[in-house]
Amino acid sequence: MKKRLWIILSLVSVVLLLSGCTEFDQPISSESEGFWNEFIVWPLVSVIKYFAELLGTYAFGIIVVTIIIRLCILPLTIKQIKSSKKMQEVQPQMKELQAKYSSKDAVTQQKYQQEMMALMSSSGVNPLAGCLPVLVQMPILIGFYHAISRMNNTSAFDLGTFLVFPLAEPSIVLAVLAGLIQFVVLRTGPAVDNPQMKIMMYIMPFMIIGFGIVLPAALSLYWVVGNIISVIQNLAIYKPWNKNKTEATTTGGAKK
Structure with a gap:
């Protein structure tokens, strides 16, 4: 199940990346069409422009928007980091179980899975806890990356x-x-x-x-x-x- 979920996440990430890469070097404006442009890239460009006009430079606009984005996804990031930390803490016990149930027959592997799930449950570890934060962050971070790049290719913006x-x-x-x-x-x-x-x-x-x-x-x-x-x-x-x-x-x- 875990392997299957990671495959799905990888495919979604590739799709998100490619959705922006098709117009990576194209100018961006309010007239740009498509879901990626209308709901991710252009809104980010607009916010950067707003703070740039408010603070006087696009550098400050980029800095402020970066901070805002990081603050918005901070709860998810903390959850992901804590999940990784807990997973790291139980690594010694996981290795012991792997050595104990090294045989690949079905009965042994079933016992291994049962004890592994019991270990994670007792330790409060959820191996899937870090997946949702990654999935949520991906379009935001890639969109911000593309917003800056495409602003640089648009004559209306002087960075x-x-x-x-x-x-x-x-x-x-x-x-x-x-x-x-x-x-x-x-x-x-x-x-x-x-x-x-x-x-x-x-x-x-x-x-x-x-x-x-x-x-x-x-x-x-x-x-x-x-x-x-x-x-x-x-x-x-x-x-x-x-x-x-x-x-x-x-x-x-x-x-x-």
């Missing part, structure tokens, strides 16, 4: 600059900054304790830097602001300083 960086042109500085903050996001999140996810700490930052070097700096600004918010969320939820104290105490006790 201007952020500090000294033209938002319509790639910025190596903002791209590297976005990548570095992404590393901090992963370093303060669940990936640092998960060997399978640890590789992401080294791949994701370089991917963001690579995209940022060739895409408009407005997108790098979006990543910078969004990643800063993610770091704050991780610090509030995971409290890595408590973990460091625990490790130091454990190490000190072991030496004695």
